[in-house]
Amino acid sequence: MTMSDGFYFYPGCSYETAAGYKESVDAVCSRLDIRLEELPDWNCCGSTAGFSLQGDYGVYHPALVMARASQAGAKELVTGCNGCFNTLRKTRKLLLQDQDLYAGTWRKILQEGGPDSAPQLPVRHLLQVLSSRGQMHKSSLSPDMSGLRVAAYYGCLFSRPWTDVDDPEHPQMLDRFIEGLGFTPVNYSLKTACCGAAHALGFRQSTEALVQRIILAMQDKGAHLAAVICPLCQLNLESAQLSLGLPRLPVLFFTQVAGLALGVPRKELGLDKLLIAPEKI
């Protein structure tokens, strides 16, 4: 994926510090000959905080991200964070359905010295990009992974409310991705249940109860590890387990899981940054 393909990568604020996400994305993309080029000079999308304080005007920061991408010549933005994915897509939808908001947002970006380019463009999740390369996994797989049962966890905002990405209630893309890598996907019922998101900061007991249900559902179906596609999901699913006193289930990024199947050395996958070490793997 290079700018010659018309893509830019939007990492978002949590990407760099997420447990081995960047490391594993870099390692896997280089094995698959995908070149991720980061959007230059990007800003935070504002997430749910922007909308909570500004209502529909919360579109300003995500629109600025997309205006920068348009100006740099991108036809599409790709991100590996469910929060950014949803904020950017939601913003695009709001702008396209309300001409006044569209024009006003563009004007405000200009007034603040931002780029004079369309503040919206299509946005895809990194999982969609890697999934579309599904076929190439099998040929380059080394170890036999079929003994490992992996629970795909999508969280809220990858498939909801985006009916065009996958089934909003029963998404399959990550399950097929895991299967394509040679793992055994686990069928359980809470794949899109909420991890508690930013409420973990102020309402920890409530969000830990949400995580407890999810982890128990995974373990109940015999999962050895969970694969996630969002930095905040990873942090919540992993950190809540430390205080819950359950048998612990490692929570890996889907790119770390892919790296294991592609035979990437563990060091390169940032597995040492996980709070719950995947010892059995």
Add this chain to the structure above:
Amino acid sequence: MRFLHSHKTLDPEHQETLSRSFFQGRAGKEVQHCIQCGTCSGSCPLAHEMDLGPRRILALLRDGFLAEVLGSRSIWMCVSCNACLTRCPQGVPVSDIMYALRVMSLEHNLARREFKMPDVYRGFVRQVEKRGRVSESRLAAGYGLLHPSDMPGRLSLALRLLRRRRI
């Protein structure tokens, strides 16, 4: 109305103006499509933590209890998970309605300190505006200064993250 324990009141005239401006906005118009089926509350992962679930919020809004809703903890307990609006048979964008209510609630100074999330969001947006990007550790530290009693539990997590170079 026992469940409306946490509200501050507004004078009737003020209440009237507020109500008019809410129902003229996008969120207010959407409220009118609700058929009170309760699918949203049944789908909400945090309904049991809310003094009012999403269905009840919409019912109260239509019955003219805007100020009570604006002063409730519930509008801050929504995690924007979109479970409700994905399933709503009427396509009511419940999380957007929550956002519109939050904005009004802050404008009229009806949110209480113990709702906590206003401080999380303010800290977040302040960073975006000042630095362009957000650092999670800065966010947690800023929040901790305002709500120190929530911090002891987070400290051991912070140390573990630090040890793994994640902060």
